[in-house]
Structures are given as structure tokens and as C-alpha cells.
Amino acid sequence: MSSTELPSVPPTSVLPEAAAVRIAEGERLRSVGLPGVTLSIRSRPPARAGLPPALYVHGLGGSSQNWSDLMQRLEDVVDGEAVDLPGFGDSPPPDDGDYSVTGHARAIIRYLDAFGRGPVHLFGNSLGGAVSTRVAAVRPDLVRTLTLVSPALPELRVQRSAVPTVLLGLPGVAGLLTRTTGKWTAEQRVRGVLALCYGDPGRVSPEAFEHAVQELERRLRLPYFWDAMARSARGIVNAYTLGGQHGLWRQAERVLAPTLLIYGGRDQLVGYRMAPKAARTFRNARLLSMPDAGHVAMMEYPETVAGAFRELLADTDERGAGDGAPGARG
Template sequence: MSSTESPTVPTASVPPEAAPARVAEGERLRSVCLPGVTLSIRSRRPASRGLPPTLFVHGLGGSSQNWSALMAALDGVVDGEAVDLPGFGESPPPDDGDYSVTGHARAVIRYLDAADRGPVHLFGNSLGGAVATRVAAVRPDLVRSLTLVSPALPELRIQRGAVPTGLLGVPGVAVLFTRLTRRWTAEQRVRGVTALCYGDPARVSQESFQQAVEELERRLRLPYFWDAMAHSARGIVNAYTLGGQHGLWRQAERVLAPTLLIYGGRDQLVGFRMARKAARSFRNSRLLSLPDAGHVAMMEYPDVVARAFRELLAEVGDSGARTVADRPRGAATKGAGS
């Protein structure tokens, strides 16, 4: 693994016309070159030595910035890193063009193997939740605990708000959508995404909204932006149709790590009704229900999510030897809305 650290990712990873991503106070970005893929890693300098290592994996259309609020809330608790999946954030496309859930999981595994930070506390949101589930199932040695925020796991009745995402994976639709929306400003697009992903869009500060607009403007200049979106959306759809041992629900049942499941009652993309099924499927799980949250609880309620994770961390212990295995599967259910 080769790594270079600087306030921004090296310009070789970002076309000249695209400005570098914003780095919040206390954060840094570095670019990591691995076989077949280059990943951008966002991190906070650990408050002390020996803190438990974590890795955060974002959802479709997101980036490592989606975890900045939660990483700040966990400052001094964990040694936090967040990855930009291939084709998103500051990470260029993968060499093989594989944007499937398996392809993204392979990139995460390659990074964890190369980083040699030991088993990590793995977080995933939406697409990142599906990716993290697959990583935990196939490489249990890499995962000390699993925290999933609205994971994109197969549903029989797809949420109405998720239909456009599924359609984006249909060949040709991304090109058509680009043409139909070419007059939309980045501000209009961000307002639409915010309304879709937040339980209460009013919780987004004007500063955060403007930062999101700037980030989208930057990413829309990338020549591979829509390709990464469309192929990753297709990857989710394909993962939903897989059966047998490769099916995501079957893999959820194979996860050994203690698992924290977080679902939002106002989620328009992942059905709140799936929370109970997830709690039954992950053998060693606890469920946090947030009735007022949408699809990105770690951005809406970072302090609530951080508190729930700290409780899990206390049960797992620093060594990871103790687990919550004695609790009946999915038995611990909590509700919170603010």
C-alpha cells in the first residue's frame, strides 16, 4: 500500500476542472493506491493512542463527508476513518469498472487488509450497509462490530422514493435523466436529495446545505459521475435478485459480529418495516428505532447514533472478546426521535 497525506487528495486523482473536496476542521484526506483501485480516506487524528479502529462506508451518491458529523461526535472514542467508494467522493473509478456490491466490498476488503489496523468497527449506510454486510459475512476476521444505518437490503415492496434509484440502473436511463435535468441547478438537486433523505429537511443548517451544493457542483464536473451512479444503482438492483449463499439476507445470517441496526421512521428509501426482519436475521443484534429520522440518521441525529454505538462498544469491550451473544436475537429495541 502506498499512501500520501495532505490537506487534499493528490491532483492525479481529480481532473483539473474539479476542485478538491472540502475537509472539515480536524479532518484530513489521503489517497491510498491498491491493486486495481485508488481510494480516498477521510480521517480524524486520534485523540489518544490505542483507540478502537473504525471504518465508515457511505451510500449511493454520497461520500465520506456523510460521516463527518458522527466522526466528530465519536472523537476521543474511536480512531475513525471513512472511505470514498470507487467513483465517489475523491476516489476515481475502479480499474475494472466493477460497481457491484461485491466490487465495492472487494475494495473495502483490500483497504482493510492493506491498512492492517486489525478488526475494525465497521459502519455502513444504505448501499454502504449492503457493502458492510457482505464484508462482515465473507471476512469476519476484519470486523469487530457492525453498525448499519438504513442498510440497502432486499425488500419485496420497494419504497416509492427508491423507485427512481432503481430506474437509474436501467441502461440508458442515466443519459436520459441527464438530458432532462440539464437545466437543474446544483441547489435544486440538493434540495431534492435533502427532501428525500432527511426526515426533517429543516434540520439541515444553511452552512451544511451550501457545502452540499459546492460538493455537488464539484462532482458534476467529473466525467464519470453519472456512470458511477448508474452502475452502482444497477449493482444494488442486481444484489437484490441474488439468491442462495450470495443473497444479502443469507449473508446477514452469517454475520458473527455484534450488530447495531438503526432505522428511521420517515425513511423514504428503506422501509421502516424492514427493521424487524433485520433484527431477526442478524444473529447478534440490537435495534435502534428513530421515528423522526429519515435515511441518513448519522447526519440528522449524530449524537443519538454516537450514544448507541458507545453502548455497543462498552459491551463488546476493547479486546472484542465479549459480545452480546447471550441476548436473544434482535431483542434489544430502543426508540428515540430527537
Template sequence: MSSTELPETLAAAVAPRVSAVRIRQGERLRSVELPGLTLTVRSRPGTRTGAPPALYVHGLGGSSENWSALMPLLEDVVDGEAVDLPGFGDSPPPDDGNYSITGQARAVIRLLDAGRRGPVHLFGNSLGGAIATRVAAARPDLVRTLTLVSPALPELRIQRSAVPTALVALPGMTALFGRLTRGWTAEERTRGLLALCYGDPSLVTDEELANAVREMERRLELPYFWDVMARSARSIVNEYTLGGQHGLWRQAERVLAPTLLVYGGRDQLVSYRMARKASAAFRDSRLLTLPDAGHVAMMEYPEQVAQAWRDLIDDEHRS
């Protein structure tokens, strides 16, 4: 593995980009080169010497910045890194074009093996929750604890509000959607996304909205953006067809790591009712339900998520 540090002042100049991604104060970006794969990793080093490592995995259409609100709340206890999955954030598409849950899980495993950072406290949101589940089941040696925020595990009855996202997976749908929304501004797209993902979009500050609009503008300039979205959405849909030991629910039963499950009562993409099923599937689990949260509780209610994780760790240390 080769790893190149990208200080904030130099990050935009090291590799060709449409525009620079945002780096918050206290964060660093580095590029990790693996055969057929380049991953951008956002880090917030722990403030305590020898703090155990943590890895954060974002959801569909997201990036490592989705964890920037939670990471500083845990920097006194973990050495945090958040990965941009292949094709998302600042990571280019993988050479093999594999956006399946298994392919993305393999990328996470390769990152951990190359950096020799395991076992880690592994966090995942939505698609990242499905990926983290597969990682924890396949490689228990790499995972100390597992925290899943609205994990995209297959549901028997999909919420109506989640149907448009699933339709993105259909062949030709992204091209049609592009034509139908050609006149939409980046701000209109961003507000629509926030309305879908947040329990209360009015909580988003003007500064946060402006930053999200800039990021949307950057993503829309990427020539592969819609293709990655379609293929990744298809990977979630494909999980509904997997049975036996390969199914995510069966793999959830194999997870050995203590698991924190976080579900939002206003989640329009992952049903709140799935919390009970998930609690039963993961053998060593605890549940945090946030009635007013949407799909990204770690962004809406980072303090509550951080405290629930600390409680998990405290209980593990006492046991």
C-alpha cells in the first residue's frame, strides 16, 4: 500500500479533480493506492495516545463527510477514519466497475488489511450499514464493535417513499431522470435530498445548506456520477434475491461483534419497523431509536449517537 498525506492546502493540487472536496478543521485527507482501486480516506486522529482505530462507511450518494459531525465527538476515545467508497466522494471508480455490496465490502477489507488497522470500531450508514454487516460477518477479526445507522438490510415491504430510490436501479432510468430534471438547480436537488434524508430538514443551517449545494455541484460535474448511483442502487436491490448463507440477514446472525443499531422514526428510506427484526438478528445488540430522526441520525443527532456508542463501550469494558 502507498499512502499519501494530503494537507488541506495541498489536497486540490495533488490529483486532477473537478473541484476540491471540503475538509473540515481538524481533518485530513489521504489517498490510498491499491491494485485496481484508489480510496480517499478522511481522518480525524484521536486525541489520546494509543486510541483504538475506528472506520466510518457512508451510504448511497454520500461521502466520508457524512461522518464529520460524529467523528469529533469520539476523537477522545478512537482514532477515526472515514472512507469514500469507490466512485463516491473523492474516490474514483474501481477498475473492475464492481459496486455490489460484496465488492464494496471487499474494498473496505482490503483497506483495513493494507493499513493493518484492524480490529476497528466499524460504523456504517444505509448502504454502508449493509457493507459493514458483510465485513463483520466475513472477517470478524477486523471488527471490535459494529454500529449501524439505518442499515440497508432487505425489507419485505418497502416504504413508498423509498420506491423512487429503488427505481434508479432500473436500466435506462438514470438517463430518463437526467432528462426530466435537466432544469433543476443544484440547490433544488439538494433541498430534495435533505427532505428525503432528514427527519426535520429545517434543522439544517444556512451554512450547512450552502456547503451541501457546493458538494452537489461538484458531484454533478463528475462524468461517472449517475452511473455509480445506478449501479450502487442496483446492488442494494440485488440483495433481495440472495438467499441462504449469502443473504444479509443470515450474515447478520453470524456477526460476533457487539452491535449498536440506530433507527429513526421519520426515516423515509429504511422503515422504523425494521428495528425489532434487526435487534433479533444481531446476537449481541442494543438499540437506539430516535423518533424525530430521519435516515442520517449521525448527522441530525450526533450527540445522541455518540453517547449510545460510549454506553456500548462502557458496558463491554465492565463485562
């Protein structure tokens, strides 16, 4: 579709309440059509009008549901939305099949530009952390603050527990996994994911576990599920090998937005040892180390993550009010 065929405001439709994807109480889910991509956007009504916008970006294999708890805890300070990246959650695959970190970042930028949401308080977990870093580096005008939970930034020595995720990006491995794990139940798969991603899987309530099983069963029925997983994993691996100005660490150096870095001591996918390097690389960063957390601290300890962001927000607003910086509201 050419740009001349697009309406001035991209089409938006509210997904029906009966949609298979889970919509928590107070949440709204809508589908947004953009050039080359359709995105599902999860949101909660802000506590009052005029709050600054926020956007939450999930990790590999995740969805906008990963942010529901945190989004609810911050609804009094930001106007929050969480996106399903192309091929994940309730978003269909991108038209061009591009699941690279750059491809995902391009989708985020298109959404923010189309709806005039920027500058936003941008949150990213894992893959979403790499995507958000790239967005903040190439489009600083779109990012007010940056909060990264276990961001997937290149490591010289990948943790052994993360090797299967890396291997998923190799050609043919997704098909092999589909064949070799075909008899695994959704419950078995979810337990494995929780053991990998949580510092303490026991923190997951029975209700949350059941919701996760239902969501995985739904997504396993999608014909593009494994392809989206494999291509996005390959995108992370490829991003790790990029050098020069396109390297993720080089881009991290270019981020201007105040940055909150959150690392879990029990993270089996992103090395806890990378936290000091990240704190040195992002020029305006603060670090929250959580020894008991795993890969998804915003799901395990949403109250702690929310408190750290509130401090970032308060300090950012105070500095903005002091120097007359634009957009320092909230």
C-alpha cells in the first residue's frame, strides 16, 4: 500500500471481548494498522487526563500481558500502553517477514510517529530491551526516559542456560524442536519457561499459571508461532554480531534519555555480571540490582520495579522543571 492510500490517522479497531487472548479487568485491547505491520496494543485508562505517555515492549516469546501488573501499578503516573511485537501476542507477522531487532524497532517508531505518542517513557524487557535501546538511540525525540529490565545486549560469554535460546535462531532448529517436543503438553512447556525466567517460580499464582497455559495453547495453534520465535531469536544473534555504529553497545552510548537499568541476580538468560557494564555505558543511568529476581523482574516484583521507576520519574521531572526542559510533566 502506498503512503497516499493511507488515511491521515491509521485505522484502529477494538478487539472483541470474546477474543481468545486474555484481557485483564480494566484493560483494553485494540488493533492498529500501519504500513507493513499490524500491532495489537494493550492499554489501561490513566488515573487522570494529561499524564505523560508510556510504552511497554516485551521480550522473546512474551506478549503485552507481561506488563499488565506493572502497567496497573503505574496508571496514576503515566498513560500506559503495551505493544505486542509483530508475530507475538495478538499481532500478526510483519508483511516483510523482518523479525530483526531493527525490524521490531521500526514497528515501534512507526506506531509512535503515527499517533504522536512521543516522547514516551519507554520500557523494554529482554529482546524488548534491545529494541528499546535502538529506538532511544536513533530517535531520541521519541523517548523521555528508558527503563530496561534484563536487556538483551551482547555478552562475550553467553550463560549456559541461555544456549537453547541462541540455538533457536539457527536455521532448521525450530523445526527440529517442533518435532522433538511435539508431545509436550502446554503445562510442561509453561513450567519449563517459568523455571528459566523466574528467580522463584513459586511466586506465580495458580491462576496466573493457568492463564499462561491457556495463552500458550492458543499461540501454539498459530501457524507462524515457531517461525516468529526462530526469526526473532536469529535477530538477537545477528544484532550481537553487528559492529560499528550499529552495534547495540555503541547505540547504548548514544542514548540521551535518563535510563533505569534493572538486573536480576537469578537471571538465567541475561548475565547479572553485565549490569556494571551497562551502568557505565548508558550515559545517564541508574542501576537497580535485584539479587532474588530472574529474567522478568517486572512480573516477579512489580511493586519494586514500579517504585524504582517512580523515583526516576520524580528526579527527571525535578531536573526538567529546574532547567526548563520541554515535556517535563507528570
